[in-house]
Amino acid sequence: MHCSTKALSLLQSVNPTTQVISKKIFPFFRAASKSRNPFDQSRNFFVRSAIAPINASAITFDRRALSAGQISAGNVPVWSGSGNCSLYSSSAKSGGPTIVATPQVCLQDVHTTLTIQGLDPSVPVTVRAQVSNDNGKKFCSHGQFVSSAAGTINLDTAESVGGSYTGVFPAGLLTTLGPAPGEFPYLRLYKKDPMQAWQINMTVHSGHHEVSNESPPDEVCSVLLTRLLMAPGVTRHPVRHGRVRGVMYMPPPQYGPAVGVVDMFGAVGGIMEFRAAMLASRGYAVLSLPFFAYDDLPSVPHTLELEYFEEACHYVMAQKNVIPDRCGMVSVSKSTDIALLLSTKVPQLTGVVCISVVHVSYDTNITYNGKLIVQGVKLGLEHMTTDEKGRLYPNAESIFSNFLRPGVEQAGMLRLVEASPECRYLIVAGSEDTWLCYMCVPYVQQYMERHGREQNLESIIYEGAGHIIEPPYGPHIIHTYQRVLPVYKEQVPKKVENPDDFEFPGGDHGYVTGVPVLFGGKPKETCDAQVDIWHRMQKFLDKSVRDCSPWYQAYLRKNNDN
Known part of the structure; x- marks a missing residue:
């Protein structure tokens, strides 16, 4: 457990009532009978999987209104296509075992069940997942299983006895995908181009094998999973409008006015579009809004102009077939301070999601209308430490004593009391986040309570989850290689014997670059958190943005009258 017991006790000393989710997570689905939006069910894009290759023109949307009672963990939205389709395909030797994928072709946020049939009773097998990223780098995972008396293995219920994970973990092979042997160990697996689907090869091998550079022997059957980040009908539009840079993803226009959302990632920099594409689906x-290290934007987030983010919100609301008077924002880690601050300046921003929330602005000065409104709290390298593998992360005791003292409102803390009373916040963090965002949650809770705004806040700490909580069934990112880290070099952590191990860019910003960073968390618990926050944030955005929009309510009345 990367989050120390002492750190957790510090958290409880701040707010012993902090909500922690540790039970098994089930997806949240909106109930048609309770929804105020007649178009809600257009988001449940049910598509049956066509046998690969995909014929996108043959795939259609089904707007059947289903109540929550009709949708369960075992009956999730899947792809649905026209014509004769199969939910699976597999290759095997004639008369030999087969592997069944249900569904084989689906959106990335849909669970796929893998079942192996036709094995001899009680025989050991290894199931391996293999995929390449957009640059051709290879990633893999594997589980070791024993067939049942009937000669079958259902990966939703079967226990892995070895490999990339152990125990019962239905999404284990997807969640534990990591760099293959021989690849750089800190590679991060994500889709740079969401228009291209994941192609994940699942193979079954006789016996128990470990992953190596050589293909395991005795392959008995295989299946190719196609997992799409963009539903058919979703469109992608590069944006270069005024000062705004990014990429806009639009859902099919026939399903009514859409909730507009600005989506930002954190200190990774550049642009990451996959979550925007999945939400549009x-x-x-x-x-998808970058704010540094992209196009002509600043190379590092030393000073940011809040007008850039304000203009992004207005750009989204100005799009055709988008609710024009309210919008939402999804932020992660480094961008959460921006989202919180922006809510105090843009009254139309009424739904703010903060994943791995930070309640102060670390290492970034923020200006508005030419004036400095937030002086960034300087986080120096002396507050960092490293583990035995040289991976950097904050020292919990140092962070707590210097930045998170109970009852103290730091100068850099964001004044959410200045936000519109309509604005709602959903803030979450993982209890094993090595970057200690779970410590920020009770501070925001206390702040909102002191100012009578506690009803505007929903907060969750996911037990066992790490810092990186992405959309469902993405890999568990326990560590990565950070190009730019908004941490200053002043002193070297005690565990760092050679300061030359860290590279620092020129100029006066003094940020750390080129360093492996530890994010923490357990695979299954992080996967559960991904599934929960994905559905929870959609429900939250609908309620806080769409249902609070006077324009949308007038739109509903007009359409009901017609």
Whole structure:
């Protein structure tokens, strides 16, 4: 457990009532009978999987209104296509075992069940997942199983006895995908181009094998999973408008006015579009918004102009077929301070999601209308430490004593009391986040309570989850290689014997670059958190943005009258 017991006790000393989710997570689905939006069910894009290769023109949307009672963990939205389709395909030797994928072709946020049939009773097998990223780098995972008396293995219920994970973990092979042997160990697996689907090869091998550079022997059957980040009908539009840079993802226009969302990642920099594409596939109009290290934007986030983010919100609301008077924002880690601050300046921003929330602005000065409104709290390298593998992360005791003292409102803390009373916040963090975002949650809770705004806040700490909580069934990112880290070099952590191990860019910003960073968390618990926050944030955005929009309510009345 990377989150120390002492750190957790410090958290409880701040707010012993902090909500922690540790039970098994089930997806949240909106109930048609309770929804105020007649178009809600257009987001449940049910598509049956066509046998690969995909014929996108043959795939259609089904707007059947289903109540929550009709949708369960075992009956999730899947792809649905026209014509004769199969939910699976597999290759095997004639008369030999087969592997069944249900569904084989689906959106990335849909669970796929893998079942192996036709094995001899009680025989050991290894199931391996293999995929390449957009640059051709290879990633893999594997589980070791023993067939049942009937000669079958259902990966939703079967226990892995070895490999990349152990125990019963239905999404284990997807969640534990990591760099293959021989690849750089800190590679991060994500889709740079969401228009291209994941192609994940699942193979079954006789006996128990470990992953190596050589293919395991005795392959008995295989199946190719196709997992799409963009539903058919979703469109992608590069944005270069005024000062705004990014990519806009629009859902099919025939499903009514969409909730507009600005989507930002954190200190990774550049642009990451996959979450925007996936949200658009569920009916949202989403701008993937970079704020440094992209196009002509600043190379590092030393000073940021809040007008850039304000203009992004207005750009989204100005799009055709988007609710024009309210919008939402999804932020992660480094961008959460921006989202919180922006809510105090843009009254139309009424739904703010903060994943791995930070309640102060670390290492970034923020200006508005030419004036400095937030002086960034300087986080020096002396507050960092490293583990035995040289991976950097904050020292919990140092962070707590210097930045998170109970009852103290730091100068850099964001004044959410200045936000519109309509604005709602959903803030979450993992209890094993090595970057200690779970410590920020009770501070925001206390702040909102002191100012009578506690009803505007929903907060969750996911037990066992790490810092990186992405959309469902993405890999568990326990560590990565950070190009730019907004941490200053002043002193070297005690565990760092050679300061030359860290590279620092020129100029006066003094940020750390080129360093392996530890994010923490357990695979299954992080996967559960991904599934929960994905559905929870959609429900939250609908309620806080769409249902609070006077324009949308007038739109509903007009359509009901007609």
